[in-house]
Amino acid sequence: MSDIKMEGTSAPAVRRDPYEVLSVSRDSSDQEIKTAYRKLALKYHPDKNASNPEASELFKEVAYSYNILSDPEKRRQYDMAGFEAIEAEGMDMEIDLSNLGTVNTMFAALFSKLGVPIKTTISANVLEEALNGTVTVRPLPIGTSVSGKVEKQNAHFFGVTISDEQAEAGIVVRVTSAAQSKFKLLYFEHDANGGYGLALQEDSEKAGKVTSAGMYFLHFQVYRMDSTVNALAMAKDPEAAFFKRLEGLQPCEVSELKAGTHIFAVYGDNFFKPASYTIEALCAKTYEDTTHKLQDIEGQILRKRNELRQFETEYRKALARFQEVTNRYSQEKQSVDELLKQRDSIHSSFTVTRTLTTISGSGSGHFSNGSSSKLSGEDYKGDSPSEDGSSDSKEKYSKRKWFNLNLKGSDKK
Helix, strand or coil, X not given: CCEEEEECCXXXXXXXXXXHHHCCCCCCCHHHHHHHXXXXXXXXXXXXXXXXXXXXXXXXXXXXXXXXXXXXXXXXXXXXXXXXXXXXXXXXXXXXXXXXXXXXXXXXXXXXXXXXXXEECCCHHHHHHHHHCCCCEEECCCCEEEEEEECECCEEEEEEEECHHHHHHCEEEEEEECCCCCEEEEEEEECCCCCEEEEEEEECEEECCEXXXXXXXXXXXXXXXXXXXXXXXXXXXXXXXXHCHHHHEEECCCCCCCCEEEEEEEXXXXXXXXXXXXXXXXXXXXXXXXXXXXXXXXXXXXXHHHHHHHHHHHHHHHHHHHHHHHHHHHHHHHHHHHHHHHHHHHHCCCCHHHHHHHHHHHCCCCCCHHHCCCCCHHHHHCCCCCCCXXXXXXXXXXXXXXXXXXXXXXXHC
């Protein structure tokens, strides 16, 4: 295993025209582009060029160019406006790990444990042996299953022979692993040189208590789920994980098979141990209801993907508005709390207890405004006989009283 694909930008520092890189014309067919890519990818595969660092860069450039031209939408965008029209976040990044030895597997295993799905390239030896036609092909009759265990970076090849009637009804090939092994399901087309060229591949995905991968040739467009699309962006943004989830749906390049023998393979993609598997080939004729349900659900998912693209814009706007009002709520709450705190502090200033405490503590004979209405002891004493009890004082006091009464009596008369 020498390269790992992860979501991100894989554009070389100096980007060449993808058509130039693959040595094809702008009006080349999908099959011509695919054939050109196979030859160049095998030529520059890091497994075959461990001592040539330039080959690794060329391999990345070839993969990057094929990524564009093999996707009808990306190809259309590039033809109209060049590289600028292609969304960088939708491209796959090639990380060359061909010279890292065991670090290669440790790196891949780490990302798997972190929940970030990764794509791995198929061993150059497997691709070359298939292209040369030197692989051993075991028969897999329709309606049967075969179990086995394949070593990592190796493949078991199977030949599925179908009749005209079966081809018309549709064929399904599925692989499952009760041990939850990591593997790839591969489909090879017959090459002009007598060998087999890789046409389709499906990475195993966890489904309940098993891992599985399937190919469905049912005469209508079936989609495969590429879980690596925007994987890192999804890991950073929980909302993106939902909205981008259906973006991984990619149309399968082949939707039907003709009568004859077709080559499939199970590739061991486990990092540390062999992959246990069960492969089966089925005719859709006995699964008509299931086939119709699949066609219906594929349509529903595509419509839902379009709906989510529109809804994401609405959601982002609403979320931004929600965050805005939430921030204001916090600010307003803090402001109100502060005002009420100040109000309580002012209210607490209006108190007799605090004033008396201040007076007793000062030792002064003066009174505050709050107690100015009270008479002091000295004021009262000023109108009463002195404490020494002298006759002069008593006389003055009695005369004052008599004088006052006399005046009042005079007034009455």
